[in-house]
Amino acid sequence: MGTTMIKYKSQQGLTLLEALVSTAIVGIGFVAIFSMVNFSVQSIDNSAERTKANYLVSMIAEDIIGHRNTIHGVNMDAENIDFNAEGKPIRVDDAGDEVAGLNKFSEHLVDNNFEIDNAGKVCAEKGNYANKNDIENLYKTEDEYSDASQNKNKKWTSILGSDRYLKCKGPRDIKTVKIFEICKWNHCDHQNSDVYDDGLFIGRVQINMNNGTKRRFLYFQADYQLKN
Secondary structure, eight states, rough: HHOOOOOOOOOOOOOOOHHHHHHHHHHHHHHHHHHHHHHHHHHHHHHHHHHHHHHHHHHHHHHHHTTTTTTTOOOOOHHHEEEEEHHHHHHHHTTOOBBOOOBHHHHHHHHOOOOOOOOTOOOOGGSSSSOOOOOOOOOOOTTTTTHHHHHHHHHHHHHHHHTTTTTOEEEEEEEEEEEEEESSSSSSSSSSOOOOSSSEEEEEEEETTTTEEEEEEEEEEEEEOOOO
């Protein structure tokens, strides 16, 4: 019994300084773990935003390609519109004369770029989100918009113009859709001697995220018109 008591008396334990150093080391470890967790959450959020942006740019390209023969602002069924051998829309009036000024979807977008510009705007907060009962149909009624190009424009504005699908984190989070017409002759803005179509339409969809630090681009052939 005496030997045991002497053994425990020789064990002095931790000093106050040693306890403080140990606590500091453990605290530094927890701080590092919390930092890693926060970085992981941000990385997952950014990855989700990029994935959604990939889907959205592909959706816009499919909208343009899938409705490339739509005439902007015109109900094709009601106006009895046809296409000639070059793929250009034709409409004949009662006198038998061709009516000018018919623009296909891509032709309309050449001069009328779609853009959601957040410059000078405060990004939406959760309190500004639309309630379920306030959400309207993405497409206008038939009496208002009778062609696909106007309906698609309404759809893009509804999806890209709010925080419901892609988060707005700053004024540089812009979304644009542009169409460039390329041809060999001088009736279009971009000439290329290797293009023999009457008009080759190249689309570009751009979505900026994270206040412009992350960007998603998609280039695609939107339409073309044959040259006889």
